[in-house]
Structures are given as C-alpha cells and as structure tokens.
Amino acid sequence: MDHESLRHFADSWGLAALVTLFVAIVIYVMRPKGKKHYREAAEIPLKDDAEAPARRDKGHHRSLPETDAVTGQTMTGHSWDGIRELNTPLPRWWLWTFYATILFSIIYMILYPAVPLISKATGGVLGYTERGALQEELAAAEAAQATQIERIAAASLQEIPADPDLLRFAVAGGRSAFAVNCSQCHGSGGQGAMGFPNLNDDEWLWGGTLDEIQATIAHGIRYEPDPDTRQNAMPAFGRDGLLTRSQIHDLTAYVLSLSDRTAERGDVAAGEALFADNCAACHGADGGGIRELGAPALGNAIWLYGGDEQSVFNTIYSARNGVMPAWQQRLDPVTIKQLTLFVHTLGGGE
Ligand code: HEC
Ligand code: HEC
Secondary structure (H helix, E strand, O other): OOHHHHHHHHHOHHHHHHHHHHHHHHHHHHOOOHHHHHHHHHHHHHHHOOOHHHHEOOOOOEOOOOEOOOOOOEEEEEEEOOEEEEOOOOOHHHHHHHHHHHHHHHHHHHHOOOOEOOOOEOOOOOOOOHHHHHHHHHHHHHHHHHHHHHHHHHOOOOOHHHOHHHHHHHHHHHHHHHHHHOHHHHOOOOOOEOOEOOOOOOOOOOOOOHHHHHHHHHHOEOOOOOOOOEOOOOOOOOOOOOOOHHHHHHHHHHHHHHOOOOOOOOOHHHHHHHHHHHOHHHHOOOOOOEHHHOEOOOOOOOOOOOOOHHHHHHHHHHOOOOOEOOOOOOOOHHHHHHHHHHHHHOOOOO
C-alpha cells in the first residue's frame, strides 16, 4: 500500500469505520457484566489445580508468594496443568517510559491538531496549523525583503546595476518570476524554442537595452489589448497572393545566400531584386534586420522559425508574427524591473 492510497483511505469513510469498530470493541469489553466474565475465565485453571487452594484466599488475595527452587524467583500463583508462572514483572524504567509516552501523547493531543474527525481533525488548544506556520514564514520573508523591494521601486533601471547587492537581489527575484511566468514559452533557462526567441544571445528582435527589454515585457508583442504593444506584421506574401510561388522560391534562394547557402530551387539574382522591392523596408537593404520593426537579421545562423529551405519558404509564404502577452496588468512594476534585469544579465544585454 503506497502513501497515496493510504491518504485516500484516510480521507474516505474507511478510517471512520475503523474508529467505530475500535470504539465498539472497547465498549464491549467494558460492559458491566464483562469484567465478571473475564475474572471467572481467569480462575478456571486455578480451580483445577490441586495444589492451589491451600495458597489461596477468597477472590484475588493470595497468601505470601511461593519461591521457585531453581531460579529463586517468586511465583505469581498461576498454574496451568502443573506449569507454574514465575513473577517477572517488566523493569521499572521500561514501565515508566511507557507511561511517559502515554502522558506525552495525551498532552500532545490536547495541544495540537490530532484526532481525525470526518471533515478535519480536532484543532488543539494552541491553535497551531502548518498553513498558519507557513503564512508566518512567508510574512517574515516578505518583511525581510521589503527594504530591497522599496529600493528597486525607487531606483531607475540604470541605477540598479551600479549597486551589486541590489542587482543580485533583483536578478534573483527576476529568476523566480521568470520560472513562474515566462519559462513555459521561453524555456527554463530562457533558451527559447521554435517561435520563441532565445533570450541568452545578443540577437534581439526588438532590442536588448534595459529600456527596450522593459518595454517588450510590459506591453507585449502584437498583443491587441495593449495599445502600446510592439506592433509590426510581416505580410503573408504567398497566402495573400502578393507574390507567386516561384517568386517566393527566388526569395528563399536569396535569403539562403545571405548565409552562404544554396537553395535547390529559385534564382538568387531574381530574389535579390524582389527583396529590395518587398522586404528591405523591414529587414534592411542587406537583410541585416531593423530592430524598431522587430524584423530579424536574415544573414546569420539564428532562426526563430527555422533556417532550412522549406521553413524559410513557409515563413515568406504565410508569415508568422509571433505574439507575446503584455505583463504590466499581471505583474507589479517591481517584478517587471526584476525580470528586465534578469533577462538583461542572461548574456545578451546591451
Ligand atoms: C505565451 C508565450 C510567451 C510568454 C508566456 C512569454 N513570452 Fe516573451 N515572447 C514570446 C514570443 C512569441 C516572442 C517573440 C515575439 C516575436 O516574434 O516578435 C517573445 C519575445 C520576448 C522578448 C523579446 C526578445 C527580442 O529578441 O527582442 C522578451 C525580452 C521576452 N519575450 C521576455 C519575456 C518575459 C520576461 C516573459 C515573462 C514575464 C515572457 N517573455 C513570457 C512568447 C512568450
Ligand atoms: C512589414 C515588415 C516586413 C516585411 C515587408 C517583411 N518582413 Fe519578414 N519579418 C518581419 C517581422 C516583424 C518578422 C519577425 C516575425 C516574428 O517575430 O514572429 C519577420 C520574419 C521573417 C523571417 C523569419 C526569420 C527567422 O528568424 O525565422 C523571414 C525568413 C523573413 N521575415 C523574410 C522576409 C522576406 C523574404 C520578405 C520579403 C518578401 C519579408 N520578410 C518582408 C517583418 C517584415
């Protein structure tokens, strides 16, 4: 039986049934006639014992105990078919320890939550709960952080890195906020994935200075509900019929040529001309990217949506336009500052 099933059992009526059974047995044993019954049962062998009557008074009181010749121990006076019992009581220290544990458990049950009832356990006079203890610890931790939090709130993004202690505190807070809010999309180390940018490198879609990172986090990217969100959409050249498939093959060949690769289809020279007309406005004349527009550089080995021929073709044909939610409504300004500093120190901060 594992821990889980034990818990399920404890939460069910099984435990209540067990307790009821136990209480019923105790009541049965303690019932008024029960005691007499047991006493009689205990006396049967003694009555049969031929030697016993001489040593016995009425009831339980016996004359001086007999001593065993072999061991020198006294006898209890009990005898079963001639086999007699030596009087070897439990050691005192053992008994007292035993009584002490009983006493301890009674005191403990009075002070602390102990006896399981159907929906919860008895409360205990100290009013202790693990939940309450945790709450206190959290409050203490919050109080300990309060001054640092206030300093972060008061300082500008540029001032914080000048104070190594404050920066360490801010980055630690940013790291845990990142794990909770951002790692689902950007990966636990900010390493990114297909469609979600790597935040460790110095290749930025929208900019890697403290202020630019903060603006990205606060307002999101192509996030409609936020009027200040980072906005710019690449047209879906193929799907919306702006260019033909063969023109897109030419463009793909040109884009691959920017990182010294050759495509299986398409004409680079034709692509270059098409690029100047359709793409350079956002991606720059040489495909170097334009940060204000969130348009990535196309000549390096860093790809948000894959750099193989088919992926590049698909990107130009359908466009991608990733969306990141804005965080300013969900997170407080201090947390956004901490996140900004955390992302900035990941490696690519400018
Ligand atoms: C729902 C998924 C999602 C979550 C959650 C998310 N992001 Fe993003 N993030 C994105 C996407 C997608 C982009 C790229 C948008 C684009 O294509 O321009 C992005 C871009 C960014 C950028 C810009 C990178 C650059 O190169 O300019 C930063 C900085 C960033 N995210 C930080 C964060 C932080 C900090 C959090 C947590 C508060 C977070 N993100 C949570 C999806 C997400
Ligand atoms: C209106 C501005 C704009 C125009 C015009 C534009 N793009 Fe883009 N392009 C973008 C933006 C913005 C992104 C980033 C999308 C994202 O982050 O989700 C992008 C992404 C890309 C990517 C993906 C890069 C990667 O890392 O995966 C490729 C490839 C690309 N564009 C090629 C082109 C080509 C070829 C043209 C011309 C036919 C073109 N773009 C025209 C804005 C533009």
